[in-house]
Each structure stands twice: as C-alpha cells, then as structure tokens.
Amino acid sequence: MNDKLTVKIDKIVSGGYGFTIHNENAVFIPFVLPGETVEVEIYRRRGVYFGKILEILESSPIRKEAFCPLFGNCGGCQFQMTDYENQLQIKKEIIEESLRRIGKIEIPVNPIIASDNTIHYRNKGSFQVFGREESFIGFCYPGTTKPFAIQECPLMEHPINEKIRDFLDNPSERLKLKGMKALVIRSNGEGQTINSTIKKDSFFDRVADLDFMIDADTFFQINRTIIPKWLEYIKKLIVSHKVGKGLLDLYSGVGIIGQFLSPLFEKVVGLEVNKRLVENGNKVLERNHIQNASFIAADASRFYEYGFLYDTVIINPPRAGISPEMTATLIQAAPQVIIYSSCNPDTFSRDIKELGNGGYKIDEIQPFDMFPQTQHTEVVGVLYR
Numbered sequence: 001m002n003d004k005l006t007v008k009i010d011k012i013v014s015g016g017y018g019f020t021i022h023n024e025n026a027v028f029i030p031f032v033l034p035g036e037t038v039e040v041e042i043y044r045r046r047g048v049y050f051g052k053i054l055e056i057l058e059s060s061p062i063r064k065e066a067f068c069p070l071f072g073n074c075g076g077c078q079f080q081m082t083d084y085e086n087q088l089q090i091k092k093e094i095i096e097e098s099l100r101r102i103g104k105i106e107i108p109v110n111p112i113i114a115s116d117n118t119i120h121y122r123n124k125g126s127f128q129v130f131g132r133e134e135s136f137i138g139f140c141y142p143g144t145t146k147p148f149a150i151q152e153c154p155l156m157e158h159p160i161n162e163k164i165r166d167f168l169d170n171p172s173e174r175l176k177l178k179g180m181k182a183l184v185i186r187s188n189g190e191g192q193t194i195n196s197t198i199k200k201d202s203f204f205d206r207v208a209d210l211d212f213m214i215d216a217d218t219f220f221q222i223n224r225t226i227i228p229k230w231l232e233y234i235k236k237l238i239v240s241h242k243v244g245k246g247l248l249d250l251y252s253g254v255g256i257i258g259q260f261l262s263p264l265f266e267k268v269v270g271l272e273v274n275k276r277l278v279e280n281g282n283k284v285l286e287r288n289h290i291q292n293a294s295f296i297a298a299d300a301s302r303f304y305e306y307g308f309l310y311d312t313v314i315i316n317p318p319r320a321g322i323s324p325e326m327t328a329t330l331i332q333a334a335p336q337v338i339i340y341s342s343c344n345p346d347t348f349s350r351d352i353k354e355l356g357n358g359g360y361k362i363d364e365i366q367p368f369d370m371f372p373q374t375q376h377t378e379v380v381g382v383l384y385r
C-alpha cells in the first residue's frame with residue numbers, strides 16, 4: 001500500500017474511526033467525519049491499516065473547531081470536532097453497525113439518552129506522571145507510551161483540574177509525585193478529591209439518592225449526571241417484565257445497580273472479583289437502609305454456586321464482555337430475564353447474538369451517553385425467554 005492516499009470516509013465505526021476500503025484493505029482513520037475526503041499517510045499497526053490525516057480536502061458541513069487545544073494529539077476524545085447532537089447521531093450509527101456486523105441482527109436502537117454535562121463530567125482522571133528532575137502530569141499520544149504534559153482536561157470535573165494545578169503549583173504537593181508513574185484523581189458531588197498518592201484513600205459519593213464508598217483507583221461509574229437516568233431505565237425494564245423474586249447482579253462493582261434495584265426484589269446478590277469493591281459495597285448497605293442485598297467476592301462465571309431463587313440476572317462486565325463459558329452457563333441456568341449493560345457495543349453484539357442462539361429474545365437497545373466527546377457509549381438491552 002502507498003504511503004499517501006486520498007480517501008473518502010464512508011462511515012464511522014467502532015473506536016470512533018472513519019472507515020474506508022482501499023485495495024481490498026480496511027483502513028481506519030481517526031478524527032474524521034462521514035463523507036469527508038482526506039489525504040492520509042498510511043501505516044500498519046498489529047496487522048491493521050490506519051491513516052494519519054495530512055489534509056482535509058473536503059470537510060463535512062458539521063465539522064467545527066475543537067474546544068481543547070490538545071484535541072487530536074490526545075487519545076481521550078474522538079468527536080470534539082462536531083456538535084454534541086451530531087456526536088449522538090454518529091455514536092448511534094456506530095452501535096447499529098456493530099449490531100449488524102458482529103451480532104448479525106437488526107434491532108431498533110433508540111436515540112441515545114444524552115448526558116446533561118457534555119464537558120467537566122468525569123469524576124475520575126487517570127494520568128501519566130513523568131519527568132526526571134521535576135514531575136509532570138499528562139496523557140500519552142494515541143497508540144504510544146510517549147507522554148505529554150497537561151495543565152487541565154476539559155472532561156474532568158472542576159475539582160480534579162484544581163487538584164492537578166495544586167500538584168503542579170505547590171512544591172510540597174509536586175514532591176508527592178516523585179517516583180510515581182501513574183496518578184488517579186477522583187472527585188465527589190461535594191467537591192472533595194482523593195488521589196492515588198495516598199494508599200487506599202476513600203470517600204463517600206452520593207448518586208441516585210444512595211451513598212457509595214469509593215476509592216481513588218477502583219471502579220465507579222464516571223458520569224454522575226447520567227447514572228440516575230441509566231438506573232431508572234433498568235428499573236423500568238424490571239417492572240415491565242414483572243420479575244422481582246431475586247436479582248443476581250454480576251460484575252457488581254460497589255453494587256450501584258443491585259442497591260438501586262433492591263426495593264423491587266425479595267433478595268439481591270452481587271458477585272464482583274475485586275475484594276475492595278465488595279467490601280465498599282457491603283459497608284454502605286446499612287447507611288442506605290438496604291437489608292435484602294449482599295455482595296460476594298467471586299468470579300461472576302461461578303454464579304451457579306451461590307444458589308438462591310432468582311428470576312433476573314444483570315450483567316455489566318468490563319469491555320471484554322462475557323466469556324463463551326459464561327454465556328453457556330447463563331443459557332443453561334435460564335433466568336427469566338437477563339439485563340445486559342455494556343460499555344462496548346462490539347462485545348455486547350457478540351454476546352447478545354450467542355444468548356439469542358440460546359433462546360433469548362431482545363426487542364430494542366437503549367444507549368446512554370456516559371462519555372461525551374469520546375467514541376464510547378453505554379448500551380442496555382433486556383433479553384427474555
């Protein structure tokens with residue numbers, strides 16, 4: 001393949017890449033919009049062809065100036081070059097494409113439920129720390145381990161940016177970064193922050209009228225403005241499917257889903273592999289006046305060992321989705337309802353296809369924009385027998 005090419009972008013696919021076929025090879029180009037014609041430099045990484053934009057020859061009418069000066073150099077955002085409404089439409093098309101290509105299914109995808117905050121929405125930032133004499137805070141150039149320094153990130157909640165400035169401006173704070181390679185800063189709804197320079201530091205955060213105990217560097221949903229909408233939607237699914245005996249909350253984290261849904265069930269059991277998340281989940285049950293839920297440190301795929309009467313399983317796995325063994329075990333266990341919430345439409349499409357082969361039906365997909373300006377979306381579907 002030649003080094004330089006002029007290509008027209010057919011569509012945007014998973015990863016937020018523009019997609020085109022050249023000489024029977026798929027080429028993936030970041031930071032472009034559908035219909036644009038661009039001159040790109042082609043390179044190959046791990047067997048896949050990518051294009052780096054040299055010039056936009058024909059730009060989309062929906063293209064605008066990105067608001068962050070680092071956009072394009074930083075791998076965090078993919079879609080700042082277009083208005084939020086266009087981002088939602090592009091992301092919907094990415095999900096539909098994944099469902100068709102990987103899931104081999106045509107299911108209606110509802111319009112994406114938008115985030116109230118489209119900037120300053122992240123309650124957690126993970127940064128690189130680098131520098132010999134003096135420590136800097138930053139991100140890595142996309143696809144590399146080469147860091148660049150930042151002063152702030154427009155996606156972070158304000159207290160996180162204030163803490164970055166504190167680290168950079170205050171010599172005694174900067175000293176705390178010495179010897180560190182990574183830094184996590186987290187903020188809560190009260191404007192407090194914790195960070196990973198202090199081991200096992202945690203605080204409470206109140207979301208959807210429940211308190212959660214959260215560590216600096218363990219998992220918690222990152223966009224507080226959309227979490228209540230996501231949970232209310234899952235609640236609506238439970239009510240419409242008339243279940244309520246028992247809920248198995250798999251990949252439960254601190255139990256945000258199980259705790260929120262506990263009034264609808266006789267019993268809730270959550271399985272989560274990270275012991276710290278399980279401890280934090282169980283610690284707040286009394287504070288949240290929940291008596292019918294418990295969280296267990298266990299591999300989700302061993303759910304059949306924790307037998308109790310349940311009619312509903314919720315799965316909210318990491319980006320890799322669920323294993324073939326897990327899919328087979330779920331089909332064998334045959335719960336009446338499986339609610340699947342995923343931050344990766346590709347693995348979601350693969351897994352719902354397999355669950356469909358096992359006898360489960362799915363009527364529609366509801367996406368939630370938990371991650372504005374980026375290519376990521378949360379998708380929810382209910383599978384039932």
Ligand SMILES: C[S@@+](CC[C@H](N)C(=O)[O-])C[C@H]1O[C@@H](n2cnc3c(N)ncnc32)[C@H](O)[C@@H]1O
Nearest residue numbers: 219221251252253272273274299300316317318
């Ligand atoms: C996307 S998070 C969802 C957490 C939770 N449902 C929430 O909304 O906060 C996925 C969780 O799965 C956990 N996890 C990963 N592999 C697991 C496994 N094999 N068994 C149980 N939990 C696992 C991770 O530690 C993480 O907390």
